[in-house]
Amino acid sequence: MSTHDGDIIVRSLTHGAAFADLYDRHERVVHRYIGRRLGTAFAEDITSETFLVAFARRASFTGGLDARPWLLGIATVLMQKHARLEARAWRGMLAADIARIHVDDIETADERMDADGLAPHLGTALADLSRGDRDVLLLHTFGDLDYAGIAEALGIPLGTVRSRLSRARRKVRAAIAPHVSPAPGREREHHRG
Amino acid sequence: MDEISLLNRVRADVPERTPDDVIRGRAALLRAIEAPPAPARSRRPHRPWIWVGSAVAATCALTGVFVFGGALGAPVGADPAAAAVLGSAATAARSVVDPVVGPGQYLEIQTDAVYAASGTTEADAEVARQERDGNLEDGDFTSFLESDVQALWVPADRSGDWVAVRCARTAVQTFGPRSETFAAEMGIVGGDSRQVFPAGKTEYGAPITMFDADTAADLPRDPRQLLERIYEENGSAGPSRDGEALVWLADRLRSGTVPAELRSVFYETAALIPGVTITEEQATLNGRTGTAIGRDEGANGFRQDIIIDPETGAFIGERQVLLTPAADMPAGTATGSTSVTTTVVDAAPEGTSLCAG
Numbered sequence: 001m002s003t004h005d006g007d008i009i010v011r012s013l014t015h016g017a018a019f020a021d022l023y024d025r026h027e028r029v030v031h032r033y034i035g036r037r038l039g040t041a042f043a044e045d046i047t048s049e050t051f052l053v054a055f056a057r058r059a060s061f062t063g064g065l066d067a068r069p070w071l072l073g074i075a076t077v078l079m080q081k082h083a084r085l086e087a088r089a090w091r092g093m094l095a096a097d098i099a100r101i102h103v104d105d106i107e108t109a110d111e112r113m114d115a116d117g118l119a120p121h122l123g124t125a126l127a128d129l130s131r132g133d134r135d136v137l138l139l140h141t142f143g144d145l146d147y148a149g150i151a152e153a154l155g156i157p158l159g160t161v162r163s164r165l166s167r168a169r170r171k172v173r174a175a176i177a178p179h180v181s182p183a184p185g186r187e188r189e190h191h192r193g
Numbered sequence: 194m195d196e197i198s199l200l201n202r203v204r205a206d207v208p209e210r211t212p213d214d215v216i217r218g219r220a221a222l223l224r225a226i227e228a229p230p231a232p233a234r235s236r237r238p239h240r241p242w243i244w245v246g247s248a249v250a251a252t253c254a255l256t257g258v259f260v261f262g263g264a265l266g267a268p269v270g271a272d273p274a275a276a277a278v279l280g281s282a283a284t285a286a287r288s289v290v291d292p293v294v295g296p297g298q299y300l301e302i303q304t305d306a307v308y309a310a311s312g313t314t315e316a317d318a319e320v321a322r323q324e325r326d327g328n329l330e331d332g333d334f335t336s337f338l339e340s341d342v343q344a345l346w347v348p349a350d351r352s353g354d355w356v357a358v359r360c361a362r363t364a365v366q367t368f369g370p371r372s373e374t375f376a377a378e379m380g381i382v383g384g385d386s387r388q389v390f391p392a393g394k395t396e397y398g399a400p401i402t403m404f405d406a407d408t409a410a411d412l413p414r415d416p417r418q419l420l421e422r423i424y425e426e427n428g429s430a431g432p433s434r435d436g437e438a439l440v441w442l443a444d445r446l447r448s449g450t451v452p453a454e455l456r457s458v459f460y461e462t463a464a465l466i467p468g469v470t471i472t473e474e475q476a477t478l479n480g481r482t483g484t485a486i487g488r489d490e491g492a493n494g495f496r497q498d499i500i501i502d503p504e505t506g507a508f509i510g511e512r513q514v515l516l517t518p519a520a521d522m523p524a525g526t527a528t529g530s531t532s533v534t535t536t537v538v539d540a541a542p543e544g545t546s547l548c549a550g
Contacts, residue, residue, distance in 0.1 A: 006428030016226040023222055027215060035207040044210070048218050052225050064428055097204050122199070130318050141200040156311075157528065159336065163312035163379055172196040 005067035073153030093123025125175035137168040271469035283460035286506030289453035309528040334520035337376040346541035356541040360548035385545040404448035416461040449533035479532035
């Protein structure tokens with residue numbers, strides 16, 4: 001019989017050390033999520049804090065099989081005190097923040113982008129989002145949560161997740177649209193040549 | 194490249210933790226776990242029996258003072274009138290013969306749902322940005338209801354092409370001027386889409402999940418055993434274990450593929466859940482009328498209903514009803530409702546004509 005996160009948390013109510021299993025399962029995804037939003041300098045501390053807070057509140061865990069939404073929700077709240085820092089980091093976003101795209105991808109992609117031109121606009125768009133909208137968008141993309149997971153993480157209704165995500169996407173799309181252009185093969189060569 | 198796939202690449206190469214850091218973090222966590230609890234902890238209000246199954250047993254064993262009504266093995270069950278309706282539907286469902294999907298045919302599962310979309314208007318969001326660093330307050334939220342119609346065609350040979358059609362989501366109800374503004378700003382979400390999934394798998398190889406024969410076979414047919422199993426599976430999810438048990442049943446019934454004999458067991462199981470009552474004698478969902486059976490979740494402010502036909506045992510649909518006004522919606526609004534119809538058809542449609550109707 002497999003053990004799911006709910007089992008671990010229930011067991012940890014009486015046997016605290018069992019909670020370390022939850023750390024082993026999810027520390028990486030929590031650390032990555034924080035690292036991508038705030039940078040690795042903060043990720044270490046906030047990851048630790050996330051699990052300490054989660055342990056202290058484990059009795060009120062109301063999720064089911066998967067504790068990721070709950071953990072990422074706690075991490076999101078803990079990052080709020082660094083919201084200004086995060087916004088500053090987004091405003092200073094560089095092309096290097098957009099991971100290199102393999103040449104093969106460019107060959108087959110129907111759209112091509114100019115990372116240098118794009119990054120500041122993308123960063124500014126992210127910085128300008130309301131905190132609620134940004135949390136939803138980044139839990140979706142960096143936290144890899146589905147709508148239900150985001151709703152659970154932030155304690156908001158599913159409909160709110162949908163509407164926040166749709167608004168956030170619309171704003172980001174509007175900001176980057178001028179910098180992502182269709183690139184049929186021939187034109188591309190002219191540009192590069 | 195759309196904004197989501199672009200964001201998926203942003204800082205995707207953030208350095209991983211070193212193994213040493215991982216171990217140090219784990220050790221710090223264990224130290225905190227093993228430290229004596231802070232005095233404040235014992236003064237926290239105790240949580241009643243929402244820890245279910247093994248947790249309840251463990252807590253009882255440790256404290257020896259936990260006493261609660263409606264314990265496992267001392268059933269209270271649904272309100273008698275609700276139990277009678279569920280019993281009648283269970284009996285009727287037992288004599289229903291499920292549609293058989295012949296060679297070359299498809300099982301068509303159509304789901305007509307309505308959901309509440311909540312959020313803030315651009316104007317209110319701007320005020321929050323200017324005055325409150327983007328923090329939204331309860332009063333900033335408004336809502337509208339939008340339709341979500343989709344259908345799935347599952348081939349008799351599961352290794353064939355599955356077809357899914359999803360219609361553009363459109364606003365179907367608003368709640369005053371602010372709600373109308375919000376609905377207009379959100380616009381129509383997505384277009385009508387038709388997707389083909391070879392062998393029922395997405396392009397990343399993830400199977401389309403549905404309530405299938407294997408899942409059905411795995412569940413106990415004894416209602417009391419099933420209820421125990423549901424309590425166990427749900428863990429401490431949801432506002433109460435009994436409320437969540439009804440949600441568990443509604444989630445599976447909503448799939449539209451629960452065989453009639455199991456549907457009958459589900460109804461009998463619902464009749465065992467304490468606090469379940471008839472919430473509306475004549476409830477209409479998507480043009481079909483039945484009896485609504487539900488359970489008030491006082492703490493959470495909503496009620497889960499399932500709507501069934503006591504005469505035929507048919508599952509008409511399910512809904513979540515708001516008990517207190519929220520985000521411009523009055524009490525009594527169904528913030529989510531689903532009706533499902535399952536039939537056997539000879540062919541999957543080529544286009545998205547489903548959405549025209």
